[in-house]
Amino acid sequence: MDFKAIQERSRKEYQDRLNSPTPVIYVGAATCGLAAGAGELLKMLPSELEALKVKAEVVPVGCIGPCCFEPLVDVQKPGKPRVSFMQVNPRKLKTILEDYLVKDVMHPELALGIVGEGQLDGVPPLTEHQMFKGQMRIALRNCGYMDPHRIEDYIARGGYIALEKALKMKPEEIVDWVKKSGLRGRGGGGFGTGRKWESVRKAEGDIRYVLCNGDEGDPGAFMDRSTMESDPHAIIEGMIIAAYAIAWGKSRAEGYMYVRNEYPLAVKNLVLALEQARKMGFLGKNIMGSGFDFEIRINRGGGAFVCGESSALMRSLEGKSGEPRQKYVHASDKGLWDKPTNLNNVETYACVPEIVNKGWEWFSSIGTKGSKGTKVFSLVGKVSHSGLVEVPMGITLREMVYTIGGGIKGGKKFKAVQTGGPSGGVIPESMIDLQVDFDELTRVGSMMGSGGMIVMDEGDCMVDVALYYTRFLEGEACGKCVPCREGVRRMRQILSRITEGKGKMEDLALLEELGRGIQIGSLCGLGQSAPAPMLSTLKYFRKEYEQHILEKKCYAGVCASLISFMIDPEKCDGCHLCEVYCPTAAARGEKKKVHKINPELCIKCGICYDVCTREAVVKK
Amino acid sequence: MDKIKIEIDGRKLEAEKGEYLLGVCQRNGIELPTLCQNDQVTPEGRCRMCMTEIRWEPAGRGRLVVSCLYPVDQGLIVDTRSENVMLVRKTVLELLLARNPEAKAVREMAEEYGITKSRYPEDSEYGKCILCGLCVRTCREVVGVEALGYMHRGPQKEVGPAFAEPSPVCIGCGACAFVCPTGHIVMTEQGDERKIWGKAFKMEKCGKCGRYYAPKFELEWMSKVTGVPYEKLAVCPDCR
Numbered sequence: 001m002d003f004k005a006i007q008e009r010s011r012k013e014y015q016d017r018l019n020s021p022t023p024v025i026y027v028g029a030a031t032c033g034l035a036a037g038a039g040e041l042l043k044m045l046p047s048e049l050e051a052l053k054v055k056a057e058v059v060p061v062g063c064i065g066p067c068c069f070e071p072l073v074d075v076q077k078p079g080k081p082r083v084s085f086m087q088v089n090p091r092k093l094k095t096i097l098e099d100y101l102v103k104d105v106m107h108p109e110l111a112l113g114i115v116g117e118g119q120l121d122g123v124p125p126l127t128e129h130q131m132f133k134g135q136m137r138i139a140l141r142n143c144g145y146m147d148p149h150r151i152e153d154y155i156a157r158g159g160y161i162a163l164e165k166a167l168k169m170k171p172e173e174i175v176d177w178v179k180k181s182g183l184r185g186r187g188g189g190g191f192g193t194g195r196k197w198e199s200v201r202k203a204e205g206d207i208r209y210v211l212c213n214g215d216e217g218d219p220g221a222f223m224d225r226s227t228m229e230s231d232p233h234a235i236i237e238g239m240i241i242a243a244y245a246i247a248w249g250k251s252r253a254e255g256y257m258y259v260r261n262e263y264p265l266a267v268k269n270l271v272l273a274l275e276q277a278r279k280m281g282f283l284g285k286n287i288m289g290s291g292f293d294f295e296i297r298i299n300r301g302g303g304a305f306v307c308g309e310s311s312a313l314m315r316s317l318e319g320k321s322g323e324p325r326q327k328y329v330h331a332s333d334k335g336l337w338d339k340p341t342n343l344n345n346v347e348t349y350a351c352v353p354e355i356v357n358k359g360w361e362w363f364s365s366i367g368t369k370g371s372k373g374t375k376v377f378s379l380v381g382k383v384s385h386s387g388l389v390e391v392p393m394g395i396t397l398r399e400m401v402y403t404i405g406g407g408i409k410g411g412k413k414f415k416a417v418q419t420g421g422p423s424g425g426v427i428p429e430s431m432i433d434l435q436v437d438f439d440e441l442t443r444v445g446s447m448m449g450s451g452g453m454i455v456m457d458e459g460d461c462m463v464d465v466a467l468y469y470t471r472f473l474e475g476e477a478c479g480k481c482v483p484c485r486e487g488v489r490r491m492r493q494i495l496s497r498i499t500e501g502k503g504k505m506e507d508l509a510l511l512e513e514l515g516r517g518i519q520i521g522s523l524c525g526l527g528q529s530a531p532a533p534m535l536s537t538l539k540y541f542r543k544e545y546e547q548h549i550l551e552k553k554c555y556a557g558v559c560a561s562l563i564s565f566m567i568d569p570e571k572c573d574g575c576h577l578c579e580v581y582c583p584t585a586a587a588r589g590e591k592k593k594v595h596k597i598n599p600e601l602c603i604k605c606g607i608c609y610d611v612c613t614r615e616a617v618v619k620k
Numbered sequence: 621m622d623k624i625k626i627e628i629d630g631r632k633l634e635a636e637k638g639e640y641l642l643g644v645c646q647r648n649g650i651e652l653p654t655l656c657q658n659d660q661v662t663p664e665g666r667c668r669m670c671m672t673e674i675r676w677e678p679a680g681r682g683r684l685v686v687s688c689l690y691p692v693d694q695g696l697i698v699d700t701r702s703e704n705v706m707l708v709r710k711t712v713l714e715l716l717l718a719r720n721p722e723a724k725a726v727r728e729m730a731e732e733y734g735i736t737k738s739r740y741p742e743d744s745e746y747g748k749c750i751l752c753g754l755c756v757r758t759c760r761e762v763v764g765v766e767a768l769g770y771m772h773r774g775p776q777k778e779v780g781p782a783f784a785e786p787s788p789v790c791i792g793c794g795a796c797a798f799v800c801p802t803g804h805i806v807m808t809e810q811g812d813e814r815k816i817w818g819k820a821f822k823m824e825k826c827g828k829c830g831r832y833y834a835p836k837f838e839l840e841w842m843s844k845v846t847g848v849p850y851e852k853l854a855v856c857p858d859c860r
Contacts, residue, residue: 304773321770326665326689479751479770479777481666483708486715489775490740510739517711520684520704521668 003164003288006280007155014146014156018076018116023056023101026074026082026115028144030063030229031265032222036070041093048094052102062230064144066131067380067387069112072144075101081118084126085110115145131385134404136366138374139186139223139350140390143230148269151276154233160282162353166241167290174245174356175201181360182372183352187213187308187345188423188449189525190371190438193352196342199332200246203340207254208247210294211317211336211343212239214259214266215301215308218421219472221452223376223388224346228259228266231350232273236296238349240282241356243294246342255296256336258313262303270298305476309524310335310343312478323480324524345450347376367393371437375448381418381455382409393437397427400436401455412457416540420449422469422476423529425536426462445536447529461558462541463548467495469533477527484527487518491534499559503549511538557619560604564620567608569594571616578608578617624694629701635692642670642687645700652687652700653709653729655716656752658799661761663688666753668712669729673702684708706733714738716750719775723748723802748804751777755796755805764845765789767817768796781817792821792835826856833857 017024025045029038045058064072069086073093076082083106085096092110099105106122113126126132137143146153154160166174179194200208212235216224227235239255247253259267274296277283285293299317306312307322314336316322335341351373355363364372371393380386383405391404397417401407408414416426419436425446427434434440438448456465470492479485494511497503515531522528538545547553554562567578567587572594578587579595586602589595597608597617609617622637628650635644640663645652655667665686673682674690675697684704699705713730718740720726730736756779759768767790771778781787792814797805807816812832814821821835833856843850 306773326686328685328690474774477774479772479774480664482668482712482715482750485751485775485777486719487711490715490718493741513707514711517707521671521708521711523665523668523686 010152010155013152021078024076025056025058026061028072029060033070038071059147062143062148063226065388068385082115084112084115086112136374136392137390138354139347148230162356163237166356171245171248177360181355181363186347200340200342203333205340207252207339209336209341210243210255212257213345217305217308218450218452220380220454221378221450225263227346229269232270234350238352241352253294257298261300306478309526323478368437370439377451377453379405379453382457383455384409394435397434398432408457416456418454420447421452422473424449425532428540461554461556462537462544464558466534466537473530481523483518483521488530498548500561501552565597567595568616571614577611581607581611626692626696628698638691641690641692657688661757665689671708673699673705719743719746720748725801748802754799758795758799763795786819791838791841793838827854828859
């Protein structure tokens, strides 16, 4: 079947579903949705529909982004737009089905917005929602809108058109487009994608490897998982185009996707997508009749953070242990099995088809001088709206936190943003008008990294934040080179001491000296950036470190050794909640009388503080 | 190979393009400290002691590289004792001194850099192993049996036979103990028995002088890879 026919058939199928004479129910069923309870909803839907005697199609879709509103269930009735309902639980699902689906009674407070075209009284379009308004979706263009298990959905939404177009272009021209588009690697390094492709194309070799890095491991970053689960074909199409641009007329090409094994749904959806692409003739021999052959295999990583580092990833693919290699010869010349190798991140590949479709001029018109296009961030932490958002480069931190993020939860005071995961640093409130792009983040001592963005408020202790990331890196260090293996461990020991109130002022100078030694002495990028969380918090929040050391105080109320809990007798109404939840029976009191916390028994877990409804528990 | 000109610590020197910087230094009597290097095995850049600062213009920005893996090129300017280089070396030595206080090689090198006591608390669980990996590389590349490898990761990384069990492929040659810079690997001999990595080997007697000189396993392996008949190897090196 030729591509035109495939397209027509796919479009018809997709349109038929949009104009379906029976209702269609879309359930956000990426891992995030399932974790929030979508699995239970999917299970109960068939019997609920049967009980109501309604025939409806249930379509599990990927993730549209707003974690804070999950699980999401969208209902599309004949002749009506697709309405997305938020934070759906079994009880709410029954209400939605009985009232809206059967009786056509809408409860606007349950609805998040309208997905796609159409209007409905009382429900605004999703694109008008505060969290979506400032977004621009390129990499996430299909996520949550379509069924990731159907290649037809992807094709109907414009998929594989870029591949067809690319196969008629000269490979050099594609490389040139990607270069001029200004696309930079989305995995952390930010190296020019087109420049990388060009070097791999120019390298000598009888085979070229095209690899996709899906070993996302930064705490708090999940855009790659979501993309692999929700729109696998976007990545696959990007990889095929890259392979053609890099290898056609030069050598054979082979592709590998390195996906961490902790992402089983991503692996499952990718395997299925690859099979479908093969069946359609987009992969394998003689792709779309062009004569170009390319195959992609999936390799599952064993769960080592360091295997997201390019040279360690290649060693792991070769079947060796995941240790980085000192590279004075680039992977573009000698990478996987010492052959020319191109490694890009999931999000980078997902951008490629759009660049081919809409042209480099379009892509390079978005963003800032040095950072073009959009970037997906996982906006998490103390913001009201958490989730995956894709925004043009150059957006300010203020817009991210206060507009898209909806401000700080619970009306608390904003303190800092952590970007770039364990390789990045914190940015203090004084820099809230910073324009977020590769170069600006590096300038202030943080980095783009994979795009994690953790918002912190006055209740977050910066020494504890540094300790958290340092401990993570200590556990994930491969152990090859001395500065990272031994140095990060010592950094963690010193930080632990400080949070326990046992720090000395000399420790701060030692931390700075050690941090610098690790930065310039370590073998790979992960080691070199390992001191960043500590160094940046020490730079911008030195006072907090000093308070821990000199005053033995953690004013954020986080470091257990430095705080104590007590009950304000003025506020306590003797509701007994603290006693019920206290795991060590430290909080005690008679009902309706003021309670007390026994400091001998208190383990400072903070549960009483969290459960008290009258703010009677105070941290000191 | 193309001859090129480079400058190390102000000395103008000749080298071959692509040659590793450490080799150029060693050939010209410029001493660089190393803890994980041996000419017989592939360099890996684990210890970071041979780091030097390179630049392409006299006033250009310096960049730290590990000399054991850095291929030289025309016009390279090298500073082997810059401030940054010294910081890395001192950091590494102070860290290793705390990890392996028993390791004499580390203590002596640290002293050369003015470090007699580490500011970090001393460890006791790692013995003298600094994880230089020389034993692993020697076993794989020189002996060719791959009896040794790494276990775990990070600070808990350990060298040894797979699953820390006596290795079925180890030939008891003791090359690992020989290259170990700190004496962490212990090999003992008593009568006709040699013990290493928890495995005991029966030794062969020299046909001439009568002393036990090598495990039977090792001689069989040597005979197999070299093609020399076993009987010819049945005499100790001293009597050959």
